[in-house]
Amino acid sequence: MTEDLTADTATAPLLAIEDLEVHFPIRRGIAIERTVGHVRAVDGVSLSIGAGDTYGLVGESGCGKTTLGRAVLRIEEPTAGKIRLGDVEVTSLRSEPLRRFRSKMQMVFQDPLGSLNPRHNVEMLLAEPLKVHGVGSKTERNKLATETLDAVGLPSSVLDRYPHEFSGGQRQRLGIARALMLRPDLIVCDEPVSALDVSIQAQVMNLLDELQDEFGLTYLVIAHDLAVVRHLSDQVGVMYLGKLVEEADSEAIYEHPRHPYTKALLSAVPQPDPEIEANRERIILKGDLPSPANPPSGCRFRTRCPWAQDICAEEEPVWREAATGHKVACHFDL
Amino acid sequence: MAKIERLDRLIEASVTARDAESGSLWRQSLRRMRRSPMAICGAVIVGLFFIVALLGPWIAPYGPTEQTWGGEVFLNQNIFPGPRAENWFGLDHLGRDMFSRMVVGARQTMLVGVVATLIGFAAGAVVGGFAAAAGTFGGRWGERLEAVIMRAVDVALSIPMLLLALSVAALLGPSLTTVMIAVGVAQIPIFARMLRGSMLAQAHSDYVLAAISMGVPKARIVVSHILPNSLGPVIVQATLVLATAIIEAAALSYLGLGNPDPGTPEWGTMLADAQRFLSGAPQLAIYPAVGIIITALGFTLLGEAMRESLDPRLRRQQ
Amino acid sequence: ACSSERGGEDLNETKPFIFGSPGDPASMDPVFASDGETFRVTRQVFDTLLDHDGTEIVPGLAETWEQNPEGTEWTFNLREGVTFHDGTELNAEAVCQNFDRWHNFTGGYQSPNYTYYYSSFFGGFAENDPEMGIEAESIYAGCEADGLTATISLTEYTANFPGAFTMATTGIVSPASLEQITDDEVVTADDPLPQYTQEAGVLAGTGPYELTEWDHGAQSVTLERYDDFWGETANVKTLIFNTISDENARRQALEAGDIQGYDLVAPADVQPLLDAGFQVPERDVFNILYMAYQQQTAPLDDHDVRAALSHAIDRQRIVDSVLPPGGEVASQFIPPTIDGWSEEVTTYDYDPELATQMLADAGQEDLSIEVCYPTDVTRPYMPAPKDIFDIIAADLEAVGVTVEATPISWVDYIPATRSGDCPMYLLGWTGDFTDAYNFLGTWFSTETTEWGFDEPEIFDGLAAAAAEPDPEVRTQMWADLNVTIMDQLPGLPISSSPPSIAFAANVEPMEVSPLTQEDFSELSFASE
Amino acid sequence: MLRYTVKRLLQLAVALLGLSLLLFAWFKALPGGPENRMLPDNATDQQREALRQALGLDEPIWSQYGEFLSRMVHLDFGTSLSSGRPIGTELAERLPATIELSMWAIVIAVGIGIPLGYLAARRRGTWLDFGAVAGSLVGICIPVFFLAAMLKVVFAQELGWLPTTFRLSPGLTYTEITGLRVLDGLLTGEFDVVWDAARHLMLPAIALASIPLAVIVRITRASVLEVVGEDYVRTADAKGLKQTTIRGRHIMKNAMLPIVTVIGLLLGSLFAGAVLTESVFAFGGIGSFVYQATTERDYPALMGFILVIAVSYVVLNLIVDLSYGFLDPRVRVRK
Amino acid sequence: MALLEVEDLRIAFGSSTVVDGVSFHVDESQVVSLVGESGCGKSVTSLAIMGLLPKLRKSGRGGGAAVSGRAVFDGVDLFGLSADQMRRRRGADLAMVFQDPLSSLNPVVPIGRQITEVLERHRGLRGEAARKEAENLLDRVGIPDPRRRLGEYPHQLSGGMRQRVLIAIAVACAPRLLIADEPTTALDVTIQAQILELLKDLVDAEGTALLMITHDLGVVAGMCNVVNVLYSGRVVESSSASRLFAEPTHPYTVGLLGSIPRLDLPIHEPLKPIRGSIADVIRWGDGCAFAPRCDLVGAECVAGEPMLKGEAHAHRCVKAEEIA
């Protein structure tokens, strides 16, 4: 029996996303607003995350990472596609069942201060998710809060303090603690460390690691810093203009980046070592990210790609498996 | 070893120094306000005003309507005894003690200000809050409802406030209640706008997103997350409106729409009445005028200080 | 002396005399007006058949006049050589054309909004428009012209005559200038008055001044001297009436020299103005302020209670401290300048002890009563309603009466008092012309909720007096009625007060009139 | 920019329709009738009823509104019940006075307010700053009519420097072109009129300017303080630019944005203030008209007046909004 | 001789001293960096050199900064210059690039004007000449179609382009020293790479000295010759870049390096962060400000102010030997 169960969970991923699209209408009009186009923030993304794994999503600003993360949590309504968490099809849930289901998936935000209600003290902050899902009595909730605080490395004496009385790193710990309170299956971390100082960033990254082991969490980590993502994740997906362009386990991505964009990203990350820096081959991309409202034809990256050919403008590259567990969307094998 | 202890103590000191800053946002801004001379001035004036307003009848040496010195006052000869030992502020045109009238009048004036503001605040908050809640969580229909409500508010806003008050006053006939309602009603669109704006700003903040993602019910999000955080600027506005209300009330009284009952003195009415004697006995106008100005100033100072202490942008500059 | 004399004359020619009026005139055709501000202007331009000197009726355009014993035929012998400002001559034909024109008004012209006085005097029109709601029949029976003799016939006599012929509203307009207009523009009551009534110089009169400009924006009306005036030509060449509605502003403008005269001086300003060297000539009193006892309200139906309340009020203090100099306590419902004023009426002198005693006797020790007064208004008879109320309230409280103050906005005040909603209220009346009917008839001709009493003796007496064409007999009837009324005590007459008018020091003012019918042609700038 | 303008214009039309409905409903709800004011004290009840009927006050509401609306479309505001004249004419005659007065008040408020606010901000914490802030606080708290009355007592009555009433000394010959007396005087070369009109304008304009002045001082100060703290001002400083350049191009150009908005919003209180000021100085503008209309329950006149004021207020604010586009390039593209 | 010699710089806001005796120097054509975590005083130091800190009023109110010490630029103490003299140097001899490219450009002035005004001021170029030169500058910083861009407003440009414009403004008058305060923090990595490349090229081509302020040790490693590590308002370690990365001697530097996730290290190896946060400091006068967060802390650490030791590779740690 037990054998079966474990086998099952190992094969079936915890989170499966299929052809997810999130389009934001661009409204304009004189008296009555009309939709004149769409920002294709997420434009057909499929990925899956196994239970207990960490999936890292990287890409430049505006490429749709946050939108994807929010769509998974149904904070943003997907335009098309399916999301399945465990056995539940999240995209088909409506109102109350959805609200109930939210206990299974939680989020950690980029701005640690902004995501904490300034008028709620730590106790209210942590108890709220339990309260709205009717978990436990007051004392039980308190006990759970103390435990969780302990897990994120904060003393229980902070229960009656307010968010603005903490440092940036501590606030992020609070944010993580709140996400942990319901012991969810999935936590979406949207830029969990990018607002923090280097030394604090490291603390939080280590904490996320430890918590994953302790609570058996599954993470979807969103970040623009390739080094951070690589450090935290088992699998890394690279996004460009609303689409995944490459996906592999984090080792492989670094060793053999197959998409020119990934290569460029990797080469752009400065390393704290003058020697590496001096000898590093740099790929400097031309220009800026095109507008997601009307992405380039064919391969979206072609406008900035140093290897672009004619075919790139004409045909959209297929999402193919270039090596085991290593998918890429490029016409060429680089 | 002693050195290590010293280190611990130092760290402790640095931590407690931070602890001294603890407390909720309100408490903190209160502490900041305690250091601002503007806030202190405002609080002292407002405090004094409230004390006088509450204790007025006991402080006043004479009844506000007692025509004790009627025989000494000759309206038709412009004879009004000025300040003297028995009557600190002198006598008014019917031989009543001005000091008593000022002191007793404070209560009416306060009543006008407070009630008018409460009317504007309550109604405005309901309208604005409802609109914002509908727009944020009501789906498509909610958005439309919000648009309609806010259009109406905009239309109301495009009528100058005094005119709005004037029409209300015309509807109800002159009385103190009229003034309160007129001034209050005229403030509704402003409060509605402010609360809505402030709520929408909060509605897009990360912590509301966080609450949604945790599955907090919508009603609870509005009531326990959005509203408390949006009220700050509105409360500040209320303080400022109190000042405006007192001045507007005086203007309405001047236009003959104020309290017509001379039995209960009220500063605005006193000022409006005394306009007749401005060149012969200016003191009769100046007492209530100064009363109004100082009180309005008090509320304004307090409101401004509150705004400054709550406004993070201004805080940063400090 | 000679040179300074000339200085004054020079000023008369070069300097406009600016008068601060409390309000704008409504129409330059006087028949459409019912307010003093219009009449102040039109009276300088359009002469009436008869005129007032003080309160006495004297010749106007008519040098002499007669009435038949029934009072239904009025014959006017017009002056010779009177010309209108447009150059045409005045004759009886012209007079009759005016009366016939008024009689034949149709449509909106009949609205009381426009022709209130005419329809009050003459009952109605040739053909009453049902839309305008006038039901009474006209008593106008026609006008006969014979050279300079005009005879106006009535179907019945009312005490409005001959007073009606002195009213500015019946000012005679040049028939030639009437030809420029057609009386057909005002169809409904909310149509505006025709344009010509809002312009100067369309209608011509015979008065000492002609209208030259009406600047609505600046709220000023300019008049120029008419040099062919039949009487003594005016002294000041240019006369400007400029509206200053606020009484303080009027005083300040006079003090600052912006204007040379103004009307409706606040009582409190009289003494300071005199002290500062301004002139405030006293008008004779011609009005009555009273406090009514609405007798449908208990216990005001009790004569003793009314008397007690009357004794409680110190009317002298009101006169002394609130009313302008020249005001006096009124003993009855007409001012002493009117024939029929009686010395024999019962007076109710200030006696608080007696009042307390009488109330106790009537079993009303704990009387509590509502007293109404108007708010946003000053009337010539009541310069400061609120102050007067205050004093009365204090007096009543002093004899143990609890006063419930009910201030009512002026627009609603008259309806409120009419409908009997006010147990006690302040009100008054300024006469239009000198006949007691103009006062007593206003109040006591029939049973009303305004007073709430039914006293056939008074009503019948009044009707009889009003229909009595013989002035001598009528005067006696009025005197008797006054005694009856004051015994009945429907209200307490409080005072008669002269509405003050003020002038700059360098002005030689005209003779002032108790009916506020001043003749501005008498006015001149004084020598330095 | 064009789209934006068209959009705002359409919104304006909708707003005005809403406003007319609101106003109409409002005034119909008012109790008591104008007929009481229109007739002498001793008119009979029958006469009153007759007048009510004649005025159409007893017709069904919707038919009254229909007529009202069709009249508005034809710019016919009806007849004033108290003066018996067309309201449009009454307003047209009185509007120039109010416009002239308000214009001068704004000129004074802007002319003094902006430099003073700027100085207060740049000398933050000095006595000048303190004085400006305190002065503006007091300025907001003084009832306008009281200030007007005091100014009049002191400068016109006691000192006799300036006239107490009117727009122009009565009897002065004057040729009307725009109705704005100072401007007309300049246009026609009647310099005595210019001088006389300016003297008459002085006190009321100052009284009326008190609140806008106070508000402008404060908003300028706040706005300048905020802009001065902006990074681009630091950049300008880092470029070593002259102070005058920094002040004009970098500080004031940006600081003007909120000031312009506030001036637009101030227009409302300006109209209200004009009602009070004009009655104190017998200035004869639209203010005294509305005062009279209110006390006399002259509903058509009040309605016409409020519509005119609301329209001009909305239109002026539209202009302010559009001028924003010229001041702030970001608005131009945004919508 | 050094182009810029900062000596014993002290900056205090009211009672809090945020920079506390900082000394360093920049030689001609050298790229020197100031590195440290948020709030350690990097920006304040650069602003002080530029004379851009709010002036202290006599009344002591208004939030001005009290600056002491010397900043000798080309033989002249900048702190001794009058406001006017300083204004003539800023933008000409010394120029600065700020962190946030959007807020650092005036939103209501076309970018062309924002460039030409500095040319006008310091190089006397006017009209068409100034416009031509501005176009050249935009071209040099790699903005395509510069003629058209001149008339555009900042909000019409992307973040990277804005930063290029800022750089164009800074180098417009060929300054001898360029100060760049976190010029790439607000940008994406790919854009950051572009901008760093551009800066490097400009500096190489003109021989301009660059004072680079950053919190990113990676950027330092890629660009700088000399590194000054700041902690709580003091330089704690200062050396040539190669030596500093090879043998960091201050526990803070070590900690910083240990905190950075690196692409060249095995995945999932836990990072070695510094404990606590920057708020946990003690006053330098009482000992080492870093002591509360230091793993090696001992009694000697709080025995009074630690001194900067060493010449070429200076550090401010009493336990430096233990680390080595």
Ligand SMILES: Nc1ncnc2c1ncn2[C@@H]1O[C@H](COP(=O)(O)OP(=O)(O)OP(=O)(O)O)[C@@H](O)[C@H]1O
């Ligand atoms: N509510 C929205 N309405 C319209 N467009 C939106 C909305 N939210 C996001 N977008 C657009 O969708 C695109 C993707 O945004 P998203 O926030 O997902 O990017 P991101 O990868 O998270 O970027 P960053 O790194 O800056 O956080 C952007 O172009 C953004 O402007």
Ligand SMILES: Nc1ncnc2c1ncn2[C@@H]1O[C@H](COP(=O)(O)OP(=O)(O)OP(=O)(O)O)[C@@H](O)[C@H]1O
């Ligand atoms: N105007 C000011 N008034 C008061 N304190 C200030 C002011 N400017 C800066 N400080 C303080 O000086 C210290 C150093 O600030 P600075 O801006 O130099 O830090 P930084 O090293 O540039 O940090 P970051 O990496 O966040 O830019 C901080 O503690 C800051 O709070």
Ligand SMILES: [Mg+2]
């Ligand atoms: Mg994002």
Ligand SMILES: [Mg+2]
């Ligand atoms: Mg910085």
